Amino acid sequence: MRFIRCVGAIIADGDGRLLLVRRGRPPGEGLWSLPGGRVEAGETDTEAVRREVHEETGLDVAVGALAGTVERPGPGGVTYEIHDYLATASGGPFRAGDDAADARWCHPSDLVRLPLTDGLLDALSSWGIIDPPG
Secondary structure, three states, X not given: XXXXXXXXXXXXXXXXXXXXXXXXXXXXXXXXXXXEEEOOOOXXXXXXXXXXXXXXXXOEEEEEEEEEEEEEEOHHXXXXXXXXXXXXXXXXXXXXXXXXXXXXXXXXXXXXXXXXXXXXXXXXXXXXXXXXXX
């Protein structure tokens, strides 16, 4: 099994809304998820979080603690090992970009109504980011 290291950013605004992006490409095309992606060769997780968030949302972020890690199956037998970090937006022009088809701030109670990537609600809930669904 081949693992691909990825990162994601859990960013909340002053109203407690979470930043989500709608994926514009596979895997998960059309689904809402945290901004993030693959860690490039020679890049730290922190550098990858900053780069991915900027590319997908235009925002600059300060990266904080690791919130949790999940593994998700990918094409061709690969496994995505996703390390999600808490982050705080520190500026930049907010807009969807790169492989994000859209970006928006969502209240946690609205997440159950969105088509989300597999396991996102459970992961955010188990890490104490949002209340358990239901």
